[in-house]
Amino acid sequence: MSMDYPSLAEAEARDAADPLRSWREYFTLPDGVVYLDGNSLGALPSATRDLMRDATEHQWGEGLIRSWNDADWIGAPRRIGDKIAGLIGAAPGEVIACDSVTVNLYKLMGAILAARPGHGKTILTESGNFPTDLHVAAGIAAQHNLVLDAAPREAIVERIGPDTALIVLTHVHYKSGERFDMAAIQALADAHSVPLIWDLSHSVGAVPLDMAADAARFAVGCGYKYLNGGPGAPAFLYVAGEALEFLGSPIQGWMGHAAPFAMTDAYAPAPGIERFLAGTPPMLSLLALEGGVDLMLAADRDALWTKSQALFDFLIQLMAVRCPELTPITPARADLRGSHASFVHPSAWPINRALIDAGVIGDFRAPDVLRLGLTPLYLGFVDVWMAVDRLAAILADGRWQRPEYTAPARVT
Numbered sequence: 001m002s003m004d005y006p007s008l009a010e011a012e013a014r015d016a017a018d019p020l021r022s023w024r025e026y027f028t029l030p031d032g033v034v035y036l037d038g039n040s041l042g043a044l045p046s047a048t049r050d051l052m053r054d055a056t057e058h059q060w061g062e063g064l065i066r067s068w069n070d071a072d073w074i075g076a077p078r079r080i081g082d083k084i085a086g087l088i089g090a091a092p093g094e095v096i097a098c099d100s101v102t103v104n105l106y107k108l109m110g111a112i113l114a115a116r117p118g119h120g121k122t123i124l125t126e127s128g129n130f131p132t133d134l135h136v137a138a139g140i141a142a143q144h145n146l147v148l149d150a151a152p153r154e155a156i157v158e159r160i161g162p163d164t165a166l167i168v169l170t171h172v173h174y175k176s177g178e179r180f181d182m183a184a185i186q187a188l189a190d191a192h193s194v195p196l197i198w199d200l201s202h203s204v205g206a207v208p209l210d211m212a213a214d215a216a217r218f219a220v221g222c223g224y225k226y227l228n229g230g231p232g233a234p235a236f237l238y239v240a241g242e243a244l245e246f247l248g249s250p251i252q253g254w255m256g257h258a259a260p261f262a263m264t265d266a267y268a269p270a271p272g273i274e275r276f277l278a279g280t281p282p283m284l285s286l287l288a289l290e291g292g293v294d295l296m297l298a299a300d301r302d303a304l305w306t307k308s309q310a311l312f313d314f315l316i317q318l319m320a321v322r323c324p325e326l327t328p329i330t331p332a333r334a335d336l337r338g339s340h341a342s343f344v345h346p347s348a349w350p351i352n353r354a355l356i357d358a359g360v361i362g363d364f365r366a367p368d369v370l371r372l373g374l375t376p377l378y379l380g381f382v383d384v385w386m387a388v389d390r391l392a393a394i395l396a397d398g399r400w401q402r403p404e405y406t407a408p409a410r411v412t
């Protein structure tokens with residue numbers, strides 16, 4: 001006996017009624033591919049190809065070094081930071097686009113700890129957090145003679161106390177998709193006067209964010225996921241206005257100097273958020289990031305989140321009937337999760353490989369998670385329907401058991 005599930009015609013009807021359906025035209029995606037990995041590497045905005053041509057042929061090729069002034073390359077980290085501020089509910093001057101999430105975490109953690117010596121003994125984070133967040137926190141803890149306290153999600157709240165020097169939490173979990181209640185945890189951290197850094201890598205461009213409303217003071221985030229900034233795109237760093245004056249970057253580079261081209265021996269930090277710059281900004285990557293950010297800024301973000309929820313519910317409904325072997329681990333409640341859906345299966349790795357061969361690109365996260373990203377800017381209901389249809393076929397005929405699908409790969 002088979003349970004009912006939505007038909008392809010129903011998916012088509014929902015796409016036809018989708019107010020965001022035309023946004024897909026702003027992206028270049030390969031024919032025949034359903035892309036469910038925009039939470040890991042966002043798709044290519046078509047305008048970015050033109051931006052890259054202009055950046056290479058004109059700005060670099062013809063402008064040469066003059067473009068630092070003439071094309072305002074030098075202002076790009078702050079200009080793009082101001083745009084990202086508009087996406088996260090921050091003010092202009094509170095965000096800078098630079099470096100990787102890893103390096104930004106290091107700079108921000110180091111800056112906060114140096115500003116508050118002797119406050120607390122531990123750095124509190126979540127066990128099973130994204131590896132780079134844990135690694136950077138462990139390294140910084142050792143440098144500052146602190147202990148890294150990586151606690152399970154359920155225990156985080158009770159662990160905040162007089163011994164806590166700093167908290168670092170990833171807002172939306174990269175694997176499970178679980179989301180922390182930012183306002184509530186921030187209020188708790190504030191009640192204990194403990195600084196809290198939010199990692200927004202899986203949140204920005206995906207779920208509603210309002211740093212000002214939630215009183216969040218410190219954050220970092222990723223440029224190549226939902227912001228569609230391109231592979232290895234620069235990340236960003238956020239410090240709320242009033243907190244900046246106490247902070248200095250532990251990487252005192254010339255680009256974070258108050259007057260880089262005064263070429264002085266002595267370091268003096270830039271008065272604004274630019275003090276968190278280190279070396280020369282990667283212009284080509286920044287300009288590609290700006291293309292993705294501009295596109296995200298132009299979209300109606302409430303409509304995006306509404307559609308994300310609809311796609312999620314549609315996916316879960318289809319999976320429950322057609323792929324019951326895969327167990328969902330992402331919370332069903334929208335306010336408790338991000339914009340991807342994860343499923344557990346002991347053979348998630350070969351299943352995902354077979355799925356990619358069938359034209360559906362999701363990803364695998366060790367040890368047993370199949371992760372499907374829902375990016376409402378360029379995905380529709382038919383995409384989700386096709387993805388589940390192909391996954392069901394793979395599970396039914398068992399082709400994922402072929403040796404070519406079980407072989408390991410360097411990047412998963």
Ligand SMILES: *Cc1c(COP(=O)(O)O)cnc(C)c1O
Pocket residue numbers: 100101102103130132133170174199201202222235
């Ligand atoms: C993607 C991601 C990162 C990536 O860090 P990079 O240094 O930019 O490679 C870091 N933290 C989290 C939570 C992520 O999801």
